[in-house]
Amino acid sequence: MPPKPPHLNSQRTRHGKLVWYVRVYPGPRVRLRADYGTPEFWEEYKAAVAGKILERTQPSPANNTFDWLLARYRESQDWLALSQATRRQRENIFRHVHKVAGSQPYAKFTQRVIVNGREDRAATPSQARNFLDAMRGLFRWAFEKGYVSVDPTAGVKNPKRSHGAGFAAWTEEDVAAYEAKWPLGTKQRVWLEVLINTGGRRGDAVRLGRQNLQDGNIVFRTEKSQGKIQVTIPYLPQLQRAVAAGPVGDMTFICGDRRTPLVKEGFGNMFSEAARAAGVHKSAHGVRKIAAIRMAMNGATIPQMNAVFGWTGSAMAMHYIQEADRRRLGIAAGHLLARDTI
Numbered sequence: 001m002p003p004k005p006p007h008l009n010s011q012r013t014r015h016g017k018l019v020w021y022v023r024v025y026p027g028p029r030v031r032l033r034a035d036y037g038t039p040e041f042w043e044e045y046k047a048a049v050a051g052k053i054l055e056r057t058q059p060s061p062a063n064n065t066f067d068w069l070l071a072r073y074r075e076s077q078d079w080l081a082l083s084q085a086t087r088r089q090r091e092n093i094f095r096h097v098h099k100v101a102g103s104q105p106y107a108k109f110t111q112r113v114i115v116n117g118r119e120d121r122a123a124t125p126s127q128a129r130n131f132l133d134a135m136r137g138l139f140r141w142a143f144e145k146g147y148v149s150v151d152p153t154a155g156v157k158n159p160k161r162s163h164g165a166g167f168a169a170w171t172e173e174d175v176a177a178y179e180a181k182w183p184l185g186t187k188q189r190v191w192l193e194v195l196i197n198t199g200g201r202r203g204d205a206v207r208l209g210r211q212n213l214q215d216g217n218i219v220f221r222t223e224k225s226q227g228k229i230q231v232t233i234p235y236l237p238q239l240q241r242a243v244a245a246g247p248v249g250d251m252t253f254i255c256g257d258r259r260t261p262l263v264k265e266g267f268g269n270m271f272s273e274a275a276r277a278a279g280v281h282k283s284a285h286g287v288r289k290i291a292a293i294r295m296a297m298n299g300a301t302i303p304q305m306n307a308v309f310g311w312t313g314s315a316m317a318m319h320y321i322q323e324a325d326r327r328r329l330g331i332a333a334g335h336l337l338a339r340d341t342i
Contacts, residue, residue: 007049022048066109067102069142070094078141085203085223085264090134097135109139111152118159128159167282169289174280181278184245187255188274191267193242194253195284198233199291199309202264202271202284209252222310229310292316296324 007022009029020032022045030048034040062068073079079087097117101108114135121128136153143151175196182188194205203223212220218235221228239253249255256262262270271284288309295305296317305317 005045008045024049024051027051062103064105064107065103066106067098069106069147070098070102070138072145072147073138073141076141076145078137082137083223089130090137093131093134094138106142106148109135109152111154111156114152114156118156122159125159132156132158167285167289169293170280170282170286171290174275174282174286175290178275178278178280182274184242185247187247187257188271190242190246190248191254191271191274192287193239195271195287196291197236197239199288199295200231201288202268204231204310205284206252206254206262206264206267208254209249211251224310229312231308231310233308292320293324296320297327 007024008020009023010018010020012018018036020036020041021029022032023029032041032044032048034044082090114132117131117135118128121131132153139148139151139153142148175192178192179189182192191205194200194208198205198208198218200208200220201222201224204220207223208218208220212218213235216235217232219230219232221230243253247255247259249259249261252261254262254267256266256270268284272282275282292305292309295308300308300317300321302314302317302321305320306312306314309316311317
């Protein structure tokens with residue numbers, strides 16, 4: 001590759017993609033979108049060096065297509081009110097719909113089309129549910145705004161939830177094996193200590209840092225819950241020791257190789273790899289489960305567990321409390337199985 005022209009720099013993203021940008025100090029960085037070396041690339045480069053924004057005209061979707069309706073939805077407060085994680089998840093759904101039927105009139109999206117979309121994903125109920133959630137958000141908004149006279153998602157049933165145990169909970173033996181593989185002073189150990197000492201989901205854990213410390217507590221609002229529930233928990237000594245040993249990032253305890261923050265999806269994959277290296281074939285969510293098991297075994301009440309895990313209602317906390325009670329009662333009453341020797 002020939003020497004780079006002035007002000008042109010490159011950077012590799014966390015996904016391994018090489019991106020190019022222009023920086024004429026003290027001005028901002030300007031990202032170049034065209035492929036490196038193409039005429040379009042050098043046109044963008046010259047415009048950026050000159051301080052101009054090169055606007056590329058792209059054909060706008062016709063105002064009766066799915067793509068057009070989706071573009072209007074993305075401009076709405078309904079869309080902006082969603083969490084970033086939810087928007088990312090739904091963008092994946094919309095990206096697929098765009099490829100299949102983006103140029104089709106949105107009036108053709110009947111209830112039968114929505115049902116077929118759900119059935120196409122029936123092998124993976126979570127994907128089917130995500131598809132319905134995304135399409136409901138779009139068409140409920142479109143119905144309220146008068147773009148459609150009938151909401152095609154109305155009356156469409158959710159896929160049946162799996163009655164399996166879901167993500168496997170970690171055991172104390174799993175935790176010991178992971179700690180033996182990843183001692184204090186490794187980023188992998190920090191990952192575990194953040195998860196197990198906060199009980200947070202991946203999306204919450206990757207955001208936690210020193211900015212969340214208040215009066216000896218960790219304070220944050222949950223990412224997943226609709227009400228953005230505030231959680232206040234103690235900054236436990238085990239976590240303090242791990243953070244002190246590091247490595248941690250500037251703004252987050254959990255970080256990657258360059259001490260940069262991680263997105264929850266990438267972190268989930270990296271944590272699973274670290275767990276497998278320790279002989280534990282389980283996920284980050286399984287650590288949240290053992291945290292709940294510990295609390296229940298130590299006698300936590302439903303309100304206490306809700307406060308720590310950001311749950312509402314009583315179902316989730318009661319599940320763990322009943323399991324803990326069953327274990328304690330089984331151990332206490334197990335001697336009754338013995339044959340009467342008198």
